[in-house]
Amino acid sequence: MTLTERASFSHWTAEIARYGDTDRQGHINNAIFATFLESGRVDLLFDPEKPLAPDGCSFVIVRLLIEFRAEMHWRGPVEIGTAVLGIGRSSFRVGQGIFQDGQCTATGESVLVLMDDNTRRSTPLPEQTRARLQEMIAPDRISPR
Numbered sequence: 001m002t003l004t005e006r007a008s009f010s011h012w013t014a015e016i017a018r019y020g021d022t023d024r025q026g027h028i029n030n031a032i033f034a035t036f037l038e039s040g041r042v043d044l045l046f047d048p049e050k051p052l053a054p055d056g057c058s059f060v061i062v063r064l065l066i067e068f069r070a071e072m073h074w075r076g077p078v079e080i081g082t083a084v085l086g087i088g089r090s091s092f093r094v095g096q097g098i099f100q101d102g103q104c105t106a107t108g109e110s111v112l113v114l115m116d117d118n119t120r121r122s123t124p125l126p127e128q129t130r131a132r133l134q135e136m137i138a139p140d141r142i143s144p145r
Contacts, residue, residue, distance in 0.1 A: 003097045003107035004069065009081025010139060013043040017100065019074050028072035034064065037096050037108040040080035044094070044136060045112075052133070054126055056117050062091070063111040070105040072098075083138035090114050090122040092133050 002008065015036055023029040045052050045059060053059055072078070078100050085093040096108040116123040125133070 003095050003109070004104040006081060006097070006099065006104075008095070008138060009083050009097060011040075011044050011082045011136065013040045013080040013082065015039055015078040015080060017072055017074050017076060017078050022074050026073070028074070030066075030068065033066055033068065033072075033098060033106045033108075036078055036080050036098050037064070037066065037106075037110070040082040040096050041094055041110065041112070043080075044082045050132075052129055053114060054129065057123060058115050058117055059112045060115050061110055062113050063109075065109045067107045068105070069107065070103055072100050072105045076100060084133050084136040085109070085138055087125070087130060087133050087137075090124050092125070095138060 017028055017032075021028050021032040041061075078098060081097045081099065083095050085095045087093075091111055091113040094110050094112065096110075097104050098106040098108070113122045114125050114129070115121065
C-alpha cells in the first residue's frame with residue numbers, strides 16, 4: 001500500500017477548503033496543505049481524555065515532507081488520513097494523505113520527537129506511549145510513493 005491509497009489509513013480527520021485558503025491561481029495555497037496535515041496529526045495524537053505525551057513532555061515536529069500530487073480547489077470537504085509508520089527510541093514517523101473528491105492531492109511524512117519540557121531535549125518514549133503508538137501503526141507497511 002501507499003500513502004496515496006485510502007485503505008492505508010484507519011484514522012480520518014475532516015476539514016473544509018475555505019475561500020481564504022486560495023491563492024492567485026485560484027487553487028488552495030501550498031501552505032494550507034501543511035495546515036491540513038497538522039490537523040490530522042493533532043486529531044490523532046492529542047486526545048484530551050487519554051493524553052499520549054506524559055506529564056512534563058511535549059511532542060515537537062522535527063521533519064515535514066509534503067509531496068503535492070494534484071490541485072485542490074475552494075469549496076467542499078477535505079479528508080486527511082493519518083497513520084503511524086514507525087516508532088523509534090524517542091521519536092516516531094507519521095504518514096498522511098490529503099484527499100478531496102476521492103483524489104489524493106498530497107501525501108506527507110513527518111517525524112515527531114518527545115521533548116522534556118524542562119530540559120528542552122528529547123526523552124525516550126515511555127512504554128505506555130509506545131503501546132498506544134503501536135495501536136496507531138499503519139495497517140500494512142506503507143511505502144511513501
